[in-house]
Amino acid sequence: MRRSTLGRGAKLATLPLGFAGRTAIGVGKRVGGKPAEAVFSEIQRRTADQLFTVLGELKGGAMKLGQAMSIFESALPEELVAPYREVLTKLQDAAPPMTLRMLEEVLSEELGEDWRAEFKTFDDRPAASASLGQVHRAVWSDGTDVAVKIQYPGAARALRSDLRAISRLGRLFAVLAPGIDLKALLAEIEARATEELDYELEASAQRVFAAEYADDPEVVVPYVLHATPRVLVTSWLESDQSIAGVIRNGSPEERDRAGFLYATFLVSSPARTGLLHADPHPGNFRLLSDGRLGVVDFGAAARLPDGFPRPLGELLRLVSDGDWEGAAASLRANGFLLPHTRFEPAELADYLGPMLAPAREEVFGFSRSWLRGEAARVAIPTPENFSRAVKINLPPEYMLIHRVWMGGIGVLCQLEATLPFRGMLADNVPGFAD
Template sequence: MPDDERRDPRISGNAFTRTAKLAALPAAFAGRTTLGVGKRMVGRPAEAVLSEVQRRTADQIFSTLGQLKGGAMKFGQAMSVFEAALPEEIIGPYREAFTRLQDAAPPMPPSVVHRMLAAELGEDWRQRFTSFEDTPAASASIGQVHRAVWADGREVAVKIQYPGAAKALQSDLRQIGRLSRMFGVLVPGLDVKPLIKELQDRVAEELDYSLEATSQAAFAEAYAGDPDVAVPPVVTHTERVLVTEWMESVSSLAEIISTGTQAERDHFGEKFARFLISAPQRVGLLHADPHPGNFRILADGRLGVVDYGAVARLPDGFPPAIGHLLSVAVTGDAEAVTEGLREEGFIKPGVQIAPEVLAAYIGPFFEPATVEQFSFSRAWLREQMSRVMSPGTEGFGTAVKVNLPPNYLLIHRVWLGAIGVLSQLEATAPFRAILLESLPGFADQGQH
């Protein structure tokens, strides 16, 4: 292996370093937990001790994930959309570092980039471009993007996969899977195992840029000329290189979360929600990676959307049962909601749940659809998460009884992720009207 590849922190030569950093987390976690038990024995309130353990755990988790690539970065990006649900005293000092996971990673050396392009596009790869910038314009968990000019004069984005990305992803995700109990400390009751399992299952799919190219091309065709959403068309691709038209942006949704005005938060929050909910009906696909770094702000006010490596294939759009159940939930018919969820497999045969308890548990999923304009906020989301996920609460008891059918896994993740992003934005949006436009089976309350 060439020397410059050994030095690249994303390549297998540094797998030991990544594994060592991840492996150090459980020991520190065990020490903090033992310390917490000792403090409780000498009279410290349990809530104060848990908060201290949470802060120390958050410190090490966030700082470690920030140094890792591969699967650790992918996991950090997936988790970052839930940042708004974490208690302010826990997330406050780390918000900037955690959000940075959504948009940044160190670059590959130019020599490695050139070898990748030669291997994927041919030794004469430079003839395909009139210019190519060696310094990447953006980088993320499994690849980085370079700006270039295609031979026909079009400005393009060249997405190049990191060498050894597959091995790094699989190794990191296996290791993170062993540490899943730690992450529940940040939000008691939160189970990240399904998220890790989903990331593991989708590694092969996300590593194949040919699949991503097919998905992006479908989105680009469906949204061509759209006044609100822009999707860059695909120029060419291989399994490890993807070339698309360049999309000039002035900022990202992550920046709007950090510094945007309320008008910008509302404007782009509405476009974000409308895109996610309209896509299955228009494209037959659901963009399944809704972290803010994938949504760009264009100078003309449109929302640019990138990264189509993770999609849910919904050729017939959202299942009509989702819209129907939301409609029934909005009317307050708890028994009908319970029966509908049982029919869809969310409640396994033999499991008994009181309809009114279940209705309260799923409130965050349908509450935004009960009013003309709903104001999302961090405080609202934290309240909902605490109500349904804190041990000892009625909601937590309900959570362990609810099943998630495999065909709803990605939909569930995107729905929760979208609520998380809208809460980060603290956006006010006509969520019910958006559902009425694009969600099959959803009808206005007045029709029931």
């Protein structure tokens, strides 16, 4: 075990060392006459190649961070993200599989030494993999085709180790994505890590979703057959591809359809289930041959017994109506503005207005170029932007909602989907239309 931990640490340690070496080489090329922009772009490309390859191999917290980063790639400048977009999108769907010995170890501990007797057939080859576990196809003892989600051995220890190590890698992420708040992202991942490691807790959330969507014409949620802390058995979901595949290869019509189903589910499910599916990365959303959206991975779920908070809907309505004086008062009343700060309505409109365009327009075209422009606009380190940013606060109860909102917007921009997003909010978010 100790050797494994040291191996993980050594891999992560190569990242800042590699960055230092690439920076030194870059300085040398600059002295030799190569343009600074070209040198910086080359450093970014090589850093990204190494960073996301190592993150994928490590799984655990490193893999989960890589998946979170892959959602936000829409916000990065095209000339920077293009060389490593393929690496990022691969992280949304797969990670290297565990060995057969590891597989046997976990299943024996969780289901008993004679665990194969629980299945009519069991495919030892993984059908899919993710940050904390992998999925195998099997046939349950009653003849049901099932997906068996198995947690990687030592996933909890690895997750804690990765998060500690990654916290020291802010310099690298600042090179790749200067506008992303790595500290806040890591804090959010760590806060939910314990829940995502408990497959019995995940099963309880999935049962709620599966019951609500049992006869839904647009959404399918696999039902749970069996769960232990590290093994989850659910009905098998036969799908053609994930939304990540549509991002890579979809036609405009396929992108719009996938975006509509994806956004409708994320926006409407809290009111229907009292829960928010809080892991919006595209690999968790599958497109079925009958046109429905299959949803998997309920390890991260926020409890919203009354659906989205009414103050959020009221705030979006004020913004969509152009009532920035009312919006400023609402932000302050609900803890979104720090005490004793002054934020003029016109200044607030200038700062937040463009980012909330999807809530104002009847039909909105999500795009990478729009998101990159907004990210650049608010992230430019000017004194004016700094003074605005330090006034904004995110109350803890909105942290997960914010993560899903931003992640979902990122995916819709990757899809380049055109949607009636305002109408979705009006139909599903309390306080928006009433």
